[in-house]
Amino acid sequence: MKKACITGITGQTGSYLAELLLEKGYEVHGLVRRSSSFNTGRIDHIFNDLHLTYGDLSDSGSLSNWIRSIQPELFFNLAAMSHVRISFDVPETSIADSMGVVRCLEALSNFSNHTHFLQASTSEIFGSSPPPQNEQTPFHPRSPYAVGKLSGFWSTVNYRESGKLFASNSISFNHESARRGETFVTRKITRAATKIKLGLQDKLVLGNISAIRDFSHARNIADAMYLIANATKSDDWVVGSGESHSIQEFVEIVFKKLDLNWQDYVKFDEKYLRPTEVDALCGDSTKIRTQLGWEPRYTFEQLVDEMIDSDLKLAEQEKLLRSK
DSSP, X not given: OOEEEEETTTSHHHHHHHHHHHHTTOEXXXXXXXXXXXOOGGGGGGGGGSEEEEOOTTOHHHHHHHHHXXXXXXXXXOOSOOOHHHHTTSHHHHHHHHHHHHHHHHHHHHHOTTSEEEEEEEGGGTTTSOSSBOTTSOOOOOSHXXXXXXXXXXXXXXXXXXXXXEEEEEEEOOEEOTTSOTTSHHHHHHHXXXXXXXXXXXXXXXXXXXXXXXXXXXXXXXXXXXXXXXXSSOOEEEEOOSOOEEHHHHHHHHHHHTTOOGGGTEEEOGGGSOXXXXXXXXXXXXXXXXXXXXXXXXXXXXXXXXHHHHHHHHHHHHHHHHHO
16 A cells, blocks of 8 residues: 655645545555644544654654655655644744755655655745746745745755755645634634524624735645646646635625625725735646646635535524533
């Protein structure tokens, strides 16, 4: 049985990638950081099918031992401090994430150099470069998160070009789902709107609603990552829907689907603004579509409907508990 390793397996995209790899017949191994509370909610439904190990990308010894003992065919590095706004508050931690990428690359080159490595990069590395963005677009990171991710991107390129590893970057644009963390803006919107609908909340406070983003379902991104890792050659690949929406549009769509007037409930607070904003991101994924045959399985509307349906159920459960 082929083996695959995932760091960040307890995250949104990591959980979908783990499901996909199990469906493809892989033995799936995940590295999990120790926490005082359980953080495996997104993978509880497949928990018994996974091989989980406690570890951290800051500990090169345990990471090397993990890789050496498994000898995986595929390795996906999805671990990172992934909240852009918060990265301004913890810049050292955010930028230091790039060292975790180097530790993965070095451990693989020393102990499992046949492994295909994928680094989960981000559209945030394009920053203020105008859309649409593709593999030739100049980088201009505008946050500590993006700076750390760009360093990890170039480390991956360096190990590839030096001939040490099959090492690829997936430059993924925003990806969402019902498993998205509630501090991220799309999930913050669907959670608040469904709670407002049921009388559990009276307002939603946001920052910059004019920012434009390319939103995909996280399953679409997991599909792309699998194709990239199994490609015949390593390279860098932009992954996005090619369709963009402002945060305000996302708000309007969600509230309209719930028969609510968003302007009655949405308030602005400057504390949610970034010190440096990325105005517009939209991915040109022509390369991965034509060369690897990737096509999104879920549309934007299906994504929004899924998030609303899931959060409406959560809100209904909360209302029932409050009534007892």
